[in-house]
Amino acid sequence: MQKKYAYKYGRSKIDFTLDTDLIIAELGIKDFPVLSDPVEAVREAIRNPIGSKPLREIVKPGETAALIVNDTTRVANSHVFLPVLLDELNAAGVGDQDIWIVFALGTHRLMTEEEMIGEVGAEVAQRVKMYNSDCKDSSQFQFFGTTSYGTPVYFNNKVVEADHIICTGSVVHHFFSGFGGGRKAMLPGVAAYETVRKNHSLMLEPGAMIGKLAGNPVYHDQVEGTEMHRPAFLLNVVLNEKKEFLRVFAGDYLLAHKECCDFVNQVYGAPVAKEADLVIASCGGYPKDINVYQLQKTMDNAWCAVREGGVVIILGECAEGSGSATYEKTMQKYRAPGEVEAAIKADFQIGAHKAYAVTRLMKKAEFILISSMEPALAQQLLFTPAKDMTEALQLAFAKLGSAEPGIILMPMGSLTVPLIQE
Template sequence: MIMHREYAYKYGKTKVHFTLDADLIIDELCIKEYPSLPDPVESVKAAIRNPIGARPLRDIVKPGETVAFIVNDTTRVANSHVFMPILFDELNAAGIPDKDMWIVFALGTHRLMTAEEMAGEVGTDVAKRVKMYNSDCKDKSQFQYYGTTSYGTPVYFNKQVVAADHIVCTGSVVHHFFAGFGGGRKAMLPGVSYYETVRKNHSLMLDPNAVIGRLEGNPIYHDQIEGTEMCRPSFLLNVVLNEKKEFLKVFAGDYILAHQECCRFVNEVYGVPVRKEADLVIASCGGYPKDINVYQLQKTMDNTWCAVREGGVVIILGECAEGSGSAAYEKNMQKYVTPEQVAAAVKADFQIGAHKAYAVTRLMKKAEFILVSSMEPELAKLLLFTPAKDLEEALKIAFTKLGSSQPGIILMPMGSLTVPLINNG
């Protein structure tokens, strides 16, 4: 007797209901419930006073010395407004006045921030106390050259950062689709680096080892560390947040060692051990706004890629009410009709922005991606997805492609958050 299970997965602002043969389900991957910190302020103080692999912050900076703090921009939520006042107060107590400290925002290649946005990130009190600067990657005069890495990356860091006696990196950590994890050294490179530094470093994403959840052996990471070591930060404060932007844990200390501990924790929270790769993965991005366009949907694609076998199929429930999310991305895909062509073009001329087409299509070499969305089928095909009007049609296409009515299936109801870890638990 076939037992069927019923499911309801988020799709845009609604839900898709479906049933599957229970015997086909290998696993349903869900994020662990992890308690938020009851008192984040005290946790931050404890972390900077009992750091990993370094002396306490107040023992590192001496009176008369200067400090540059690198802070996330608006594209990366870190709750900087909570911990930045604590860092300044801690150094004030150690004899470091506000005039000897300043903030540089880690924009990477993102747009410049307004004064209001800066104040919003660090809090109005901190904004009144210290000077704050954008790092404009396109203005070469803002950067100082330090050398070239063994990977061929010319290393330029923002002069406002390197002018200080001490550099303190801050930020939040999540999985990153080609750098392994965010946070740590990324505050420096790409955070406060010149455009050419970022472009050359990011071109290493063409390497097959530049994947989500991997630091060791990942050329992007090793290149970033090599560059950052040319102007080594004195201290790091990284935080891990949950989906509600609540603090789960705080890490501080040596910018490499504390970050590695932080990444292990991120794997504990967002990583889900999987016994084996599946023939078929069915995933929801988690609904609006995580599936508002293909740009946002890519995170779910990266995560499902970790769970599907070579030659398998992925079905993604993603409404994509705003289509691809990028006219430049669509224009790029009009030129190239296979993942191989996209890869060749990016390899010949790697540019920030155009790399998005490669980031999406490289995943399609491993598995077929069927997209259940509100996009026109022609647009989905242009982006190299197999379009389906609903899950029923998607399942028919998948079963035909796999040549089986009994494929092993992994379900991912929160595809944008859960990162499958094969043979890791």
């Protein structure tokens, strides 16, 4: 039986028709109920933590606390839970004058005052001081040692001078460190550039992959570094695709985070019986497909569902092209995934690593891209360009040498993470 599909592409949709006998699965996000009272849920989580004493029993009157908070690139709805955290600290005898916020910028640009206020809310911004962590300013950092992976660990002075560090943030899958949240507030969040660069270079090692913590060298290195100045408490949240609260986790920064990751798998993980010959994935439209830099998340997720030697068709408008001059410059120099990998191994740099992040996936499968980019640019980035779904399917079927490939569909490819059950 033929069935018509309409998948998001930029601000519009692309229609196509497939024989339903070929479809192995159409993957979606589970419909979890949103929290009716997020503020009360935050309060309950703080007072009944996982693997830890309640926050009120950890801090003492007159002590100081540094709260690490997401920057604008990671939505956490910090403005909702920060007032609750401040009130709990106040109730334990820690005044607003002894609490401050440090934004976990990692290697991202500095935030403006307006952006800071937007993240934490006007009330919190008036109550406590706020600081950027500038990874390139060596005067802001203190050295704590070198991990067994060779990463020199430098943390921001404003974080480590506090009596207590409280990590906050949201948790989603991460393409090479397994999951966001948890220890990432510290490393890379408030670490120096060289700490981040060396840690992220471990993405080249086996085990550095999406949805994996145990055996992931990036994760273990981050934890080893964070243990050199252990946070006192964690508050992580899980949001749905509409940025609504699904669950709140608080307590020990490792144990609470682990439970949080298990829940993220329940929400965004999609069990699949076996890998497919062909995966058709939409990023989910604008802004998730605004450029290749953003589209890479969908590539990673689709990669999980395709067999070795298979094909992935990505629907991504890429109105802003590649999204990174450094990425394009790297791809102008190197013409194959192996060449990119060798270059990144020889000189790992943040930014250029995106070229490796994209092309490493192309070793497993061919990626056909339907976009608004010039075909020459798509080819330079090692995609197979297609002007529409008709051409993309013709190319895919020819590559596979079959008119009846097994197909997995991913209408929300940027969010859905296939979990192969074999």
